[in-house]
Amino acid sequence: MSEDEGIDERSRLLPAIPHRSYVYADELSPILEQAVSSEQMTQTQDTKKLPQYVAALAATGGALAAGTALGWTSPAGPQMTNGTAYDFDIGEEAESWVGSSLNLGAAAMCIPIGVIINLIGRKGSMLALVIPFILGWGLLIWAQHLSMLIIARVFIGISCGGFCVAAPLFIGEIAQKDIRGTLGSFFQLMITIGILFVYAVGAGLKVYWLSIICGIIPIVFAAVFIFMPESPTYLVMKDESQKAAKSLKWLRGEQYDPAEEIAELQNDIEERKAQSVSFAEAMSRKTTIRGLIISLGLMFFQQVSGINAVIFYTNTIFDAANTGIEPALATIIIGVMQVIATFVSTMIVDRAGRRILLLISDSIMALCTLALGIYFYLQAQNEDNVKNLGWLPILSLCVFIVCFSLGFGPVPWIMIGELFAPDVKGLGASLNGTLNWLLAFVITKTFVNLTAALGRGGTFWLFSGLSILGTIFVFFVVPETKGKTLIEIQTMLAGEKPNVNYTRDEEKN
Incomplete structure (x- = not known):
């Protein structure tokens, strides 16, 4: 998903502002006016x-x-x-x-x-x-x-x-x-x-x-x-304005005049170059450190919920559950639920807010893996214990996938684009992506080993306990970023109150 999704439209247009925990209205207003003017000229076409x-x-x-x-x-x-x-x-x-x-x-x-x-x-x-x-x-x-x-x-x-x-x-x-x-x-x-x-x-x-x-x-x-076409932003970065204009005409229509948009891209690139800071300074900011703690924490709890074990071994899980339904059919049901839930999440994430989706998602996922653990524990004791519970693993995995796809699946990636200043956003995304894939490797590699050591019931109880910890982490550490500008989010991460003299209504005009 896009890095910019969920960030206020104006904050997307703001160039990188030198770090401090506040910003004065007289400094911000010219930037806002320039950005809004440029966007309005683009939208009038x-x-x-x-x-x-x-x-x-x-x-x-x-x-x-x-x-x-x-x-x-x-x-x-x-x-x-x-x-x-x-x-x-x-x-x-x-x-x-x-x-x-x-x-x-x-x-x-x-x-x-x-x-x-x-x-x-x-x-x-x-x-x-x-x-x-x-x-x-x-x-x-x-x-x-x-x-x-x-x-x-x-x-x-x-x-x-x-x-x-x-x-x-x-x-x-x-x-x-x-x-x-x-x-x-x-x-x-x-x-x-x-x-x-x-x-x-x-x-x-x-x-x-x-x-x-x-x-x-x-x-x-x-x-x-x-x-x-190639990305017009990349072409402008490479000083290939004619190719960028051709790309924009392909994307916006032959009647579109790309001059204003190219000028905006050139100005943005120059601003970022002029206001760039050293790597050490950028990474030592309080806002960057807090952003990393939040985003890396979300990535950790996303993966230790057991999602990749479920996706990679869905057939194996249903085969072991002995539900009476063909594992392949049950797996297809899971896939359909995941597609539907992901589609729904794209429509509600900007309305419901990030925190509430994360809290509801992870807490229900914990209940689902708890139920799966109980099912497999009872099955290991005696197959007759679960003769009438064939519906439980299917229902648990379906609800697990739906809740993951609504909250803990997409929201951590959205928040990566919201928590970091432009000059460290690329590095923040790379670090989070690397951690995410490494954790996915650990979970998928050790799932078989965990089931051998703890049993299937114990393994899903472990996932449940980690999801409960994830819910606690979200409640106490993760802020709400819905509807907040980049400046407001950075101010919030710095632990300061903003000193900006324009209102939200003015900001939307």
Whole structure:
């Protein structure tokens, strides 16, 4: 999702302001007037939005490919362990390495991709990420031993991690401000559609054919995306104003005059360069430190809720639950619920607020994993104990996925774009992305080991306890950022009261 989603429209236009815990009205007013004037001039022109939707949807083809990679382990896992997927033996321990190694590749790519997208562009980077995708799926299709499977998943993870940074940035830079939030939400939605797709297709296919279909998706993405324009922001950064104008005309319509928007981009880039501070100074700010504590904490509790264990091993969980429903069908139900809930979250997150969604989401997720733990504990004692409780794991996992998709799934990523000043936002996003993927690796890798050591009941109780701690963390540490400007959020993180002499009503005019 877009970095700018959820931030007040004016705060998006503000250049980086030198750090301090307050800002005077006479300093802020000229900046606001200039920003508003520039935006109004842009909006008075007749612009087309359909090309922007087309470009954004084309970019999210990479998210669809990433979603299929994330969900692949669920239908493929049982086939790997029962010996029908490959000609070599794959035990539960080996399967955990195959499932989790994707996250290592993704974590390794989060920081380098920030450099790559500024070297070869947003479009060039996303097209280049198709190469490790193809290599990875090719190795999976024709794997001859376990090491090929693990290397394949690392390659695929590199592409997934890269797309999770490059695609939302590209979408945020091509979109008009009034539709940026909507277009930014496409990325997360398309990941869930990719997961549902691989759940549904994998229910009736062997791993070989499933992997071929998944490997075709990034190729189709490249064939479509190659016709899309490069980000105008990147082109202006590279002093290629004529190409930027051509890109804007493609995105806004041939009748659009790009001169004002290009001038605004050039001014913003120059302002940021003039007001840049050293890395050490930026990272030592109280606002940056608090932003990292909040965002990294949210990423930690997002992953230790057990979400990736659920996504990667949904089939295995339902098979073990012995619900009487085909595991593949139950998995598809979970995928449908995830898509619907993610779609709903895009419509309510700016109305309901961040904190309330996080609190409700994590507390109900804790109850769901508590219920799953009880079910598996009773089952381990005696199968007859759960003969009439086949509905419980399905209901628990469905509610778990819905609550995650409404709150703890998208909101931490939204808040990354809101908590950091512009000059540290890129680093903040990279650090959070790296931690997120590393934790996903730990959870997916150790899930099999945890179930062996604690039992399935004990493992889900562990996830439940960690979700309760996450709810406490949100209640005492995480602030509400809904409806607040960048300046207000930075002032709040600094622990000071703002000294600004304009009202909210004036700000919206």
